[in-house]
Amino acid sequence: MGAKDRGPLTEPMFYILLALWDRELCGTEIREWAARKTRDRVCLGPGTLYTLLGKFLEEKYLEEAEVEGRKRTYRLTERGRAAFQEELDRLRACVADGEEALS
Numbered sequence: 001m002g003a004k005d006r007g008p009l010t011e012p013m014f015y016i017l018l019a020l021w022d023r024e025l026c027g028t029e030i031r032e033w034a035a036r037k038t039r040d041r042v043c044l045g046p047g048t049l050y051t052l053l054g055k056f057l058e059e060k061y062l063e064e065a066e067v068e069g070r071k072r073t074y075r076l077t078e079r080g081r082a083a084f085q086e087e088l089d090r091l092r093a094c095v096a097d098g099e100e101a102l103s
Helices: 011-019 027-037 046-058 078-102
Strands: 062-068 071-076
Touching: 011 027, 011 046, 011 078, 027 046, 027 071, 046 062, 046 071, 071 078
Parallel strands: none
Antiparallel strands: 062 071
């Protein structure tokens, strides 16, 4: 199941996958990275973050890289990379359509 099967990613979903693109992170590190990257525009509260991480694990977009007590570190799978890339392509097409319409 790729992004086309599941529908577009929400902004929090997008930034969770982006945070994990080239590094393994725990939930707190993902939250902090997204806040820094978006200048606090995307604030991932614990309910949203851990619900989405669970959903992404279920959909096999992520896998647990390490578990130390309650701390879990996540990594992006090939399936997650494909879903992120599909969403990025969709967003680029939307921006191109908008720019074309306004020019």
